[in-house]
Amino acid sequence: MTEVVALVEIIGVEKTGVVVGVDGSENSRAATAWAADTALAYGHPLTVLHARPDAAAGPELIAEPTGALGEAVELALTRHPSLEVRALQMPDSPVGSLLAAGASADVIVLGSRGTEGFRGLLLGSTTLHVAPYAQCPVVVVRVGQEEGYAFTGEGNPGKVVLGYDGSPASNRSAAFAFRHAEAIGCGVVVVTVEPSRGEPESVEVNPELAVPGSDTGAFTAPVIVTASSFPDVPVSFVAGTGRPAEVLLTEAVGAELLVVGSRGIGGFAGLVMGSVSQKVLAHAHCPVGILHEGIDAATAAGMD
Secondary structure (H helix, E strand, C coil): CCCHHHHHHHHCCCCCEEEEECCCCHHHHHHHHHHHHHHHHHCCCEEEEEECCCCCCCCEECCCCCHHHHHHHHHHHHHCCCCCEEEEEECCCHHHHHHHHHCCEEEEEEECCECHHHECCCCCHHHHHHCCCCCCCEEEECCCCCCCCCCCCCCCCCEEEEECCCCHHHHHHHHHHHHHHHHHCCEEEEEEEECCCCCCCCCCCCCCCCCCCCCHHHHCHHHHHHHHCCCCCCEEEEEEECCHHHHHHHHCCCCCEEEEECCECCCCECCCCCHHHHHHHHHCCCCEEEECCCCCHHHHCCCC
């Protein structure tokens, strides 16, 4: 795997901004469009990354990219001519390339299914290795979802939906959800789920943290603390009951982004590795952001 320090020294940048993995597929183009919009909203550069394990040189920034890399750069600049776009070729596996670039990134953006270097991105080994270990949030985009992403700044009628269960991962997810909502000018809807008894997806329930109970204020206190750092972002709460994936999918209709932790402790237990994640990623009508508990709050909020 490419070492992070070496990557920074070789390409001469301290931050990779918004990183999108590209391979020329239709889903890759959707991810590039969403990533370009997001980079503009964040005011940060876009790094378009193509993994070529057989490349003789690299990592290197390509001044005149061709193929999948060139196509993605052209798409991003056509969408936003003023955007700073970097074309990065990595002589490593897709997983190694993404993890290295993501170490200094705001977010990694992936198409839901890839070809060539990113084949099997939604349900295959790439996602399973990138999402749980990336040092920044990971967002998965499916074809068509980029068209619904219309950040308009202040007054955006959309919403960012946060799946919250009190776990460390969901607390870090809150920081990213509010940061993203602030950048695109919309509010955050915090969704908690009290699992129905006997549901196969509702396991490892921690009654003190995972189930909102009567003292909802105490349960959501960490979210309130996070929200206080984003005073211009409206926040509302929805308490659902039933299958976690179904509750999240219902609330995410019309959303700009659905944000979840990679591993929950209650209603969202095993979110990335289990059946809940498969349903959310496969059926959400918006891009899905994933964070794991190893990401510190400052990184999730884009403040480091």
